[in-house]
């Protein structure tokens with residue numbers, strides 16, 4: 001049994017958005033599987049500095065960006081996510097925030113310029129166009145044929161700047177890329193696995209594939 005200090009620490013950025021839902025899923029995965037991982041909330045540079053991985057939740061990328069600027073977290077976040085030894089997962093607004101470029105509604109968002117893509121915000125329209133789609137992720141999550149992917153005012157990956165670095169993981173029938181990885185340490189999803197009721201398979205895969213590897 002590892003001591004708490006020696007365990008891997010997965011931080012969930014808690015400046016804004018659905019961070020508590022991520023924490024609940026991650027803690028369930030740890031409890032169910034006995035992973036020697038500690039899940040922590042991140043609001044300060046000190047908390048961030050102790051993490052091996054960071055999950056950036058859904059919410060509003062404009063708010064996330066403004067709060068990071070006003071709290072002085074931006075430079076610390078930028079340095080952290082660009083460290084190749086760290087695992088990073090951006091979901092929805094978090095995907096927007098880690099991207100290199102925004103196709104639209106750029107005002108007020110200063111992205112972390114990690115993921116080598118251009119994203120389009122609100123690509124499916126407004127809240128009323130939000131939807132849940134059962135997706136077959138079994139090509140990259142073995143056995144996961146029917147995951148309830150929740151899309152809420154979701155972005156899409158509109159363009160990949162570096163096809164050698166960025167690997168699309170899932171594309172909708174419409175041809176829109178909604179999940180991708182970059183190298184072996186960066187994951188991006190347009191949808192919200194944290195909002196999938198009682199289904200932590202995506203979080204479990206993130207821990208196994210990106211954190212515990």
Ligand SMILES: NC(=O)CC[C@H](N)C(=O)O
Nearest residue numbers: 058059060061092093153
């Ligand atoms: N559910 C979400 O995270 C929505 C993202 C939001 N529409 C944005 O552009 O930042």
